[in-house]
Amino acid sequence: MLSETPSGRRRSKPPWWLRHRFAVQVLSLVFANSYILRAWKGFCYPVLNCWSCPAANFACPLGVLQNAASNAGYTLSGSGIRGLWAAIPVYTVGTLLLFSGLFGRMMCGWLCPFGFLQDLIGRLRKKKLLIRPAWSYVRYGVLVALVLVVPYYTHVPWFSKLCPMGALQGGLLQPLLNPDLRPMMHEWWWLKQGILLVTVVAMIFWRRPFCAVICPLGAIFSLCSRISAWEIRWDESKCVDCMLCVKRCPQGLDPRREVGGHRCVACLECQKCCPYDAIYSAPRWSPVRVREQESAGQATDHE
Ligand code: SF4
Ligand code: SF4
Numbered sequence: 289m290l291s292e293t294p295s296g297r298r299r300s301k302p303p304w305w306l307r308h309r310f311a312v313q314v315l316s317l318v319f320a321n322s323y324i325l326r327a328w329k330g331f332c333y334p335v336l337n338c339w340s341c342p343a344a345n346f347a348c349p350l351g352v353l354q355n356a357a358s359n360a361g362y363t364l365s366g367s368g369i370r371g372l373w374a375a376i377p378v379y380t381v382g383t384l385l386l387f388s389g390l391f392g393r394m395m396c397g398w399l400c401p402f403g404f405l406q407d408l409i410g411r412l413r414k415k416k417l418l419i420r421p422a423w424s425y426v427r428y429g430v431l432v433a434l435v436l437v438v439p440y441y442t443h444v445p446w447f448s449k450l451c452p453m454g455a456l457q458g459g460l461l462q463p464l465l466n467p468d469l470r471p472m473m474h475e476w477w478w479l480k481q482g483i484l485l486v487t488v489v490a491m492i493f494w495r496r497p498f499c500a501v502i503c504p505l506g507a508i509f510s511l512c513s514r515i516s517a518w519e520i521r522w523d524e525s526k527c528v529d530c531m532l533c534v535k536r537c538p539q540g541l542d543p544r545r546e547v548g549g550h551r552c553v554a555c556l557e558c559q560k561c562c563p564y565d566a567i568y569s570a571p572r573w574s575p576v577r578v579r580e581q582e583s584a585g586q587a588t589d590h591e
């Protein structure tokens with residue numbers, strides 16, 4: 289049984305909103321796919337949610353980036369700085385920078401429908417296989433290769449052509465609702481469905497495998513989370529190595545070393561479960577909490 293904290297104080301109550309991650313994920317799924325806002329498809333929602341889903345309300349940021357890269361060759365040719373400006377999808381890049389600059393990777397832990405799907409399917413099997421940390425660097429390669437460089441040279445949005453979320457939301461739902469599309473289901477359609485099937489099976493055996501190894505959008509968020517305004521911290525002076533957070537982390541990380549790192553999806557499950565308040569999130573500019581400050585506060589209380 290867990291005793292009181294090392295300082296002899298009961299833990300402070302975690303913020304109320306930490307208890308509602310599941311509800312936020314459901315709301316975000318509905319918000320992204322409620323059909324009624326589909327006139328907003330020109331806007332980006334900073335999560336992996338396929339634009340071609342019949343119910344999707346927003347554009348997918350990865351789709352926009354790839355289309356910009358595919359067309360950049362034409363836009364750039366001979367138009368100088370104006371061409372360069374026209375080649376950059378300023379609105380989408382700005383949206384991604386704004387959200388990840390403020391919240392780091394919280395879109396992954398709290399908003400992304402494909403992350404949510406992986407959480408749900410992952411519940412089918414409790415015991416999970418390990419994903420070696422080195423595999424998480426593959427995401428940066430996918431970002432550079434399939435989202436930027438190869439689309440630039442081939443004028444084809446290659447990541448979207450292989451994306452399992454596209455296979456699910458566009459590839460399955462569109463022909464289901466529109467029989468006229470079914471004759472178009474040829475080899476490539478089957479390849480995408482095969483990728484989706486492999487991804488879904490992988491979700492049962494590994495923790496969020498697509499987020500951990502493949503997702504280029506998560507890679508962008510990981511890069512920005514290093515400087516985001518909202519930061520997750522581990523306070524070594526309060527930690528008693530009870531290992532609760534290690535058991536609870538849905539990504540299989542050791543939050544004492546990796547919370548807020550590039551593999552962390554910022555779900556804040558470790559903050560919610562830590563009985564000693566050793567993990568907390570706060571604005572980056574706020575002072576670091578240490579036990580000495582707490583002790584000083586206690587001393588004043590007793591005077
Ligand atoms: S890393 Fe996972 S949760 Fe984050 S955007 Fe990609 S699919 Fe969504
Ligand atoms: S940070 Fe983790 S190991 Fe340390 S006290 Fe909190 S739950 Fe226990």
Ligand code: SF4
Nearest residue numbers: 537552553555556558
């Ligand atoms: S380290 Fe904490 S915030 Fe990061 S994925 Fe694990 S439980 Fe979530």
